[in-house]
Amino acid sequence: MDISTQSTQAPPPTPRSSSASRKRAARGATRPGDRVFLALSRGSGILLLVIMAAIAVFLTYRASLALSKNEGNFLTTFEWNTGLVPPVFGIAVLAFGTVVSAIIAMALAVPVAVGIALFITHYAPRKLGGPIAYVIDLLAAVPSIVYGLWGAIVLVPHLNGLFGWLDTYLGWTGIFSWQGGAPRSMLTVGILLAIMILPIITNVSREVFRQAPQMHQEAALALGATRWEVIRMSVLPFGRSGVISASMLGLGRALGETMAVATVLSPTFDIQASLLDPGGGTFAQNIAAKFNEATVFGQDALIASGLVLFVITLLVNGAARFIINRRKEYSGANA
Amino acid sequence: MSNAPVTRKHASTLRGGSLPKWSPWAIAAGSVVAGLGISLAAGLDSKVQWGLIAAIVFVLGTYGFAARVEGRRQAKDRVATSMVWVCFIVAVVPLVSLIWETLKRGAKVFDVYFLSHSMGVVADTETGGGIYHALIGTLEQVGIASLIAVPVGVLTAIYLVEYGRGKLARAVTFFVDVMTGIPSIVAGLFVLSFWILIMGMGYSGFAGAMALAILMMPVVVRSTEEMLKLVPNELREASLALGIPKWRTILKVVLPTSIGGITTGVMLAVARITGETAPVLLLVWGTNFINNNPFSGPQASLPLYIYRQYAAGTPASTDRAWAAALALILFVMILNMGARAIARWKAPKTGR
Structure with a gap:
């Protein structure tokens, strides 16, 4: 808001501060509200990535359960008999x-x-x-x-x-x-x-x-x-x-x-x-x-x-x- | 023209011959007659074939006449024009037929009774029954999906436009793009695998809503992103120059400016997931009874209702399927038109 807070935040505070936080400081985005909002919006973006990853992981996991018991060749078999023993x-x-x-x-x-x-x-x-x-x-x-x-x-x-x-x-x-x-x-x-x-x-x-x-x-x-x-x-x-x-x-x-x-x-x-x-x-x-x-x-x-x-x-x-x-x-x- | 006195004789070599303006219509009329004649002579009974023969005669006839009178280049041009017209007509026929048949066949049993009753004790072969339970299911599932997808989608778009630089933003952009292309049935299988098979939950409206939310998120992100990009930078700079924190600038300046476009995007996304059948088929299971609780027990849904009534295959159930299709199309179309109207009225003014 006022110049004094700006100037106190100007020096890079902690050794952890990477280029990202310095960039944020440069843009004046270090108020608590800003940090919460950034976290929320970045979190949403990350959530999307997590969902994509989860789709791949969960489908692969369940598929592997089925494939491990499959007696036919998954790619070339002309049959779909999952009820048979062995399927x-x-x-x-x-x-x-x-x-x-x-x-x-x-x-x-x-x-x-x-x-x-x-x-x-x-x-x-x-x-x-x-x-x-x-x-x-x-x-x-x-x-x-x-x-x-x-x-x-x-x-x-x-x-x-x-x-x-x-x-x-x-x-x-x-x-x-x-x-x-x-x-x-x-x-x-x-x-x-x-x-x-x-x-x-x-x-x-x-x-x-x-x-x-x-x-x-x-x-x-x-x-x-x-x-x-x-x-x-x-x-x-x-x-x-x-x-x-x-x-x-x-x-x-x-x-x-x-x-x-x-x-x-x-x-x-x-x-x-x-x-x-x-x-x-x-x-x-x-x-x-x-x-x-x-x-x-x-x-x-x-x-x-x-x-x-x-x-x-x-x-x-x-x-x-x-x-x-x-x-x-x-x-x-x-x- | 002025410096080279051109005699009448030479003038005719500067301008090639050209077909009169009415010639396309004449050729079209002629080819329709020819199409009818050939079809009747050959005893073809499919009207589609009549049309196709007429179209072929039309294209060939155009080429023949134009090549003789105007020369080869003009003939090619005319053929291209007639092909484009034929493409348009060929494509319009099924699309018009789709709308027309749905209206005509759907209107048969589409009334207040149909909207306000469920299929509770109605057998497939009986007339009567309605879509009340399916409407409830669809509204609840789509509502929950929107509650999940809209905040996540809008926040992601804000991140991409207002904050996003670097690797994470690029990854998110790419995967949002890829996510738009996920087949709906794969989204359904994903929720099936982790919610029902691994966590051991039952089939419910909420499970379906999660799959719908996955399908909805990328659409919301995309459209919101486009809208936020349209907000003039001067507005942001003016707000920041007044010492307003960035998050308040976004909430109070950027979002209100683009709210019309964002609403449009959300409505289009809702319209899109309302018609999704596959994830609902896998996760909500379907029922003939009214279930108001989306969190437990199978629910019905409008698209699933259409599928089940069609699959039942009796005349009464087919009528119901068409009427439900009419209801679904009306719902989707109203959302679409509303969304586009809002987009036109509330489009962010980009300045000059």
Whole structure:
């Protein structure tokens, strides 16, 4: 408050005083209120780190309990029999299903999302762009269980036609052959996930495209470029890293999505060669489906599979952040 | 133009030919007709396929006409434009359908009775019953989650913006980012492992609330951080120059300035966790009866209710699932729109 207290605190008081406390003293932050407040806010930050660490530690601990009794190879076993003595379970099917459905979702969603983002920023009539962006913002907030309900009751019957067509014309590839079961397969899951992650990818990409330097675009136009050439030469190169990180965020969502997959897929514990035949499963869907009748050991086994999912999403998100952080201003965490 | 007298003959070489303004609409109309014709001729019954065929005809037709009249570069431009429009329409169809179907099917049993009664003695096959117990559960779980997550989140954001330099702040920033990407089911498994399996507690609303809080914290931190950064430094400096301690500056100057944005962020975070099903499925377990105590015994929750009613699979329960989905969407949308409205009114004035 007054100068006298400032000056008495100026000399570094104790030998413990490191550079940190000297910095604090320099900023005049040594009043008791300040110290309490700093401790509180720093404590919250540390609490977040502790939670992250605790997630890793507790999941690993419980998973190790299950894995130590597992008779099958955790990575390659095509079975999930935690009730057997000795128990046999593995994540091969789940890893395959998770990766395949996420790849389908990304392949469908990313081009369309980039298209919508371009539509909003560069093609739509001025008056339309704002409201469309607002609506897509809102759609990003629709809960996944509602997507799941819609997918299972509305989307699935509509896919009969598409599946029939794929089977007729592309059935020879093997990937698109269809034996005529209900269309509750990996492809259905991929399509639904694509619809779900569309708003997120669109939102982040839109922000990036909007920030593309106006000068570059006008320069290209002045040189006689068409609108598409402007976008290809100045907007897309500028937005590339933003689109990549937006896609990674969407991928993270698609990998961890539980309810939409659980409602739409009719799961089996094997790998289908065809994307159209029902079957397969994902990490999250398997946890939700098996949890209710699982014993404590069964729950530990599910935790082990959850740990794998955790690590995968951690890697994907870490990579996305790494790309974003090179261009700090497009952090998509609020999307 | 002025120094080189251009004759009429040469003028035509400076300007290439161009399609008339109405041509995209004409091509669109033509391709819709073609799509219908081809589909009917081939006997396709899926309307999605009709639309897809029309879209393909549209893109190809645009290219063909434009390439002939305007040249290759213009044709590419027009194809890009039509692709972007097609993308938009293709994406809008399912999203509109989602909202429309939920409204239409949800309205069937959505009334005051539905909101004010539980599923206590209602079998899956019977009509009647409601979501009162699920509403109570959701409100309590989300409330507790917010009570945990908001103070921690806001304080962390304050630390990052007002104090944070050096390694700890960088680590916190990074892990907050990573934490936003934790799948909800993993948060559920974490609380399951330490609260239920290791500490031996039972399934309860509080367990679910803890998982929801973990999902909520990073969102609150992120949005609060953005808002605090918008507060002009002059305000802080003015306050500090008057001899106000830093903590009072933060409490009395920085937070009030940004409170609108922080409220928005919190409401968006609440909207996001309200729809989370997976952790609730693992930790709260679900019940058909009213349980007002979040600290003991299984509770219900709105998203879980939708899942269970859907899984029951009878016509009556499916109707209830849609009505509950409508209630959930309404709740989330109202929170969202409210949050965005507050954000617009109370946005911190950044000065000039």
